Amino acid sequence: MSGAGGSSRAGSGRAGPGRAGPGRAGRSGTATDRLQRLLALVPYVVSREVVGLAETAAAFGVTESELVDDLNMLWCVELRSPDPYCPIDLSYEGGEIMVSQAESMDRPLRLGTDEASALLIGLRMLAELPGPQDQPALRRTIAKLEAAAGEAAAASAQVAVHMDGRAPADVQAQVAEAMRQGRRLHLSYYVPGRDEATERDVDPMRLLLLEGRSYLEAWCRSAEAVRLFRLDRVLGLTVLDVPAEVPKEAKQVDVDSGLFRPSASDVKVELELARAGRWVADYYPCDQVTDLGDGRLKVVLRTPDTGWVRRLALRLGEDGKVTAPADLVREIEDEATAALAQYT
Amino acid sequence: MSKQKTERLLGLVVCLLSARRYLTAGQVRDAVPGYPETFDAFKRMFERDKDELRELGIPLETGVGADDEIGYRISRQAYELPEIRLEPDEAAVLGLAARVWRRAELAGAAAGALLKLRAAGIDAEETTQPGIEPRLQTDEAAFAPLWQAVRDRRPVAFGYQAAGRATPQGRNLEPWGVVNRHGRWYVAGFDRDKAEERVFRLSRIDGPVTFTGPPGSVAVPAGTDVRNLVQAWDGAPPPVRTAVLRVRQGAGYGLRRRAISDQPGQDGWDLVEAPFSEAGWYADYIASFGADVVVIEPVDLREAVIRHLKGALT
Numbered sequence: 001m002s003g004a005g006g007s008s009r010a011g012s013g014r015a016g017p018g019r020a021g022p023g024r025a026g027r028s029g030t031a032t033d034r035l036q037r038l039l040a041l042v043p044y045v046v047s048r049e050v051v052g053l054a055e056t057a058a059a060f061g062v063t064e065s066e067l068v069d070d071l072n073m074l075w076c077v078e079l080r081s082p083d084p085y086c087p088i089d090l091s092y093e094g095g096e097i098m099v100s101q102a103e104s105m106d107r108p109l110r111l112g113t114d115e116a117s118a119l120l121i122g123l124r125m126l127a128e129l130p131g132p133q134d135q136p137a138l139r140r141t142i143a144k145l146e147a148a149a150g151e152a153a154a155a156s157a158q159v160a161v162h163m164d165g166r167a168p169a170d171v172q173a174q175v176a177e178a179m180r181q182g183r184r185l186h187l188s189y190y191v192p193g194r195d196e197a198t199e200r201d202v203d204p205m206r207l208l209l210l211e212g213r214s215y216l217e218a219w220c221r222s223a224e225a226v227r228l229f230r231l232d233r234v235l236g237l238t239v240l241d242v243p244a245e246v247p248k249e250a251k252q253v254d255v256d257s258g259l260f261r262p263s264a265s266d267v268k269v270e271l272e273l274a275r276a277g278r279w280v281a282d283y284y285p286c287d288q289v290t291d292l293g294d295g296r297l298k299v300v301l302r303t304p305d306t307g308w309v310r311r312l313a314l315r316l317g318e319d320g321k322v323t324a325p326a327d328l329v330r331e332i333e334d335e336a337t338a339a340l341a342q343y344t
Numbered sequence: 345m346s347k348q349k350t351e352r353l354l355g356l357v358v359c360l361l362s363a364r365r366y367l368t369a370g371q372v373r374d375a376v377p378g379y380p381e382t383f384d385a386f387k388r389m390f391e392r393d394k395d396e397l398r399e400l401g402i403p404l405e406t407g408v409g410a411d412d413e414i415g416y417r418i419s420r421q422a423y424e425l426p427e428i429r430l431e432p433d434e435a436a437v438l439g440l441a442a443r444v445w446r447r448a449e450l451a452g453a454a455a456g457a458l459l460k461l462r463a464a465g466i467d468a469e470e471t472t473q474p475g476i477e478p479r480l481q482t483d484e485a486a487f488a489p490l491w492q493a494v495r496d497r498r499p500v501a502f503g504y505q506a507a508g509r510a511t512p513q514g515r516n517l518e519p520w521g522v523v524n525r526h527g528r529w530y531v532a533g534f535d536r537d538k539a540e541e542r543v544f545r546l547s548r549i550d551g552p553v554t555f556t557g558p559p560g561s562v563a564v565p566a567g568t569d570v571r572n573l574v575q576a577w578d579g580a581p582p583p584v585r586t587a588v589l590r591v592r593q594g595a596g597y598g599l600r601r602r603a604i605s606d607q608p609g610q611d612g613w614d615l616v617e618a619p620f621s622e623a624g625w626y627a628d629y630i631a632s633f634g635a636d637v638v639v640i641e642p643v644d645l646r647e648a649v650i651r652h653l654k655g656a657l658t
Contacts, residue, residue, distance in 0.1 A: 212527025
């Protein structure tokens with residue numbers, strides 16, 4: 001079929017639903033992906049009475065010509081028996097879609113278990129945050145979605161997301177408030193790698209929930225760069241009476257490619273782990289993990305700051321040794337010797 | 345051809361949804377265009393089509409059709425999403441919740457759910473709150489099969505690399521739930537070999553997860569709270585003892601944050617009292633501060649730190 005004009009639609013002689021499509025099948029996905037889209041398309045239009053082609057294409061993530069193909073296919077559905085008839089009638093003249101006859105397809109299909117679970121797990125994860133603003137909306141949405149999903153909602157109870165709750169609720173609330181008002185923050189921030197409390201002014205950009213923790217993404221005025229601040233490491237903060245000014249060159253962190261991205265200037269560190277120190281390979285992103293036999297592992301990791309590796313090595317004691325670079329090895333030995341000297 | 349198949353499946357759904365009684369395979373073939381002429385070829389294609397519709401979650405019912413033959417239909421009540429209306433603030437948090445799965449295991453399911461809800465008239469955009477970006481990662485290969493096992497209540501087997509063991513061990517588990525705690529995924533359930541409740545970390549699962557029983561063959565005991573199970577397994581025991589420490593001024597912030605008391609000294613060192621639960625674990629932590637923290641008491645903690653530092657030098 002090339003467009004609605006050449007249709008074999010029963011009761012032919014009726015005009016097509018609109019301009020002819022380019023006559024090729026939608027390119028997005030498999031036959032069943034497309035079927036799902038087609039089944040959602042009719043109720044989408046019916047529930048809105050009239051809706052623009054462009055808006056609908058955007059909502060379904062297809063091009064306008066793919067959408068026109070879909071509309072033509074729906075319009076062409078015919079059942080031949082017992083009497084031939086066309087269950088769906090629609091038009092998209094002038095770029096506006098209208099469905100005048102939807103037969104039994106005017107409601108979307110129920111949510112499947114995975115679908116209901118994906119949304120409910122996400123909503124419950126958001127409800128874990130101490131920030132008070134969205135809590136009532138989250139509770140209402142969860143209840144409505146559970147009711148609409150019915151049985152499909154049950155499995156989501158077997159999945160839980162437990163955010164690290166050590167970030168004080170008032171820190172989270174103050175950060176949210178500063179963001180809402182577009183104000184600068186003064187942070188007292190703990191840097192564990194150097195065991196230091198640092199002071200700085202930052203201009204908030206986003207609140208990120210990643211790997212079970214809350215981070216403030218902000219333009220750090222001391223570093224003159226975008227930095228992530230773990231909220232549980234904020235020792236104190238003040239919302240300043242100054243508007244936040246995030247410079248144009250500030251680039252949001254790409255949260256989907258992971259928090260730890262090695263850079264060319266990073267130091268390459270080698271560690272040998274005994275059995276009891278193997279957790280290190282689980283906890284830190286390693287470039288390389290080699291089994292040395294007998295439960296021992298060799299790991300290679302890269303870091304911009306060797307301070308935390310020194311602290312890690314001291315924490316591991318005989319369960320793990322840094323073997324390279326040589327100056328870091330010496331630094332660790334010196335520190336351990338100095339620490340021991342305090343006990344004599 | 346994919347397009348012909350879509351047309352045929354669409355016709356089949358519309359036909360069965362509008363049917364007032366169960367339609368026999370023959371009646372379906374007469375009504376829906378696109379099926380082959382020969383009965384055997386039609387039968388094979390029809391069987392595959394039915395499976396595909398069921399996989400999409402379309403409730404295909406069977407009953408008695410004309411001439412006492414087996415018949416098919418889709419009940420509208422079972423098919424249709426019940427009425428759901430959301431306020432704008434509710435639609436906004438829903439869009440945000442769907443973003444949680446971006447690039448993670450249930451991303452497709454979240455997008456599919458939003459599509460259906462939009463089709464129900466809800467304007468749920470995926471980008472309504474630019475200030476907040478929530479993510480749930482599922483990098484562990486074991487997540488997909490374990491979620492399916494939990495969802496479908498099926499027992500599983502997998503290899504597990506326990507901490508401190510050289511080689512993975514085979515495990516047989518009746519999974520009750522998966523939990524993400526502080527960014528890491530765990531599965532909790534009944535370990536058939538050990539005959540007790542156990543928790544496993546997904547990143548330590550080695551190799552494939554296989555199903556060892558049919559759907560519905562795992563019974564989750566009433567009142568099970570998988571979240572608490574994982575918390576009990578992973579969480580630190582409550583602090584019951586107190587350490588007295590000398591902490592160099594300007595250092596030891598991590599320690600001081602959990603301190604009971606923190607008294608400034610005259611010699612560049614402060615006296616800090618901090619709670620702890622177990623000397624061995626706490627000694628490792630104290631040692632990480634190097635020469636900035638010295639244990640005064642208790643004696644067993646002091647000795648544990650000395651032993652630990654000597655270990656770092658061997």
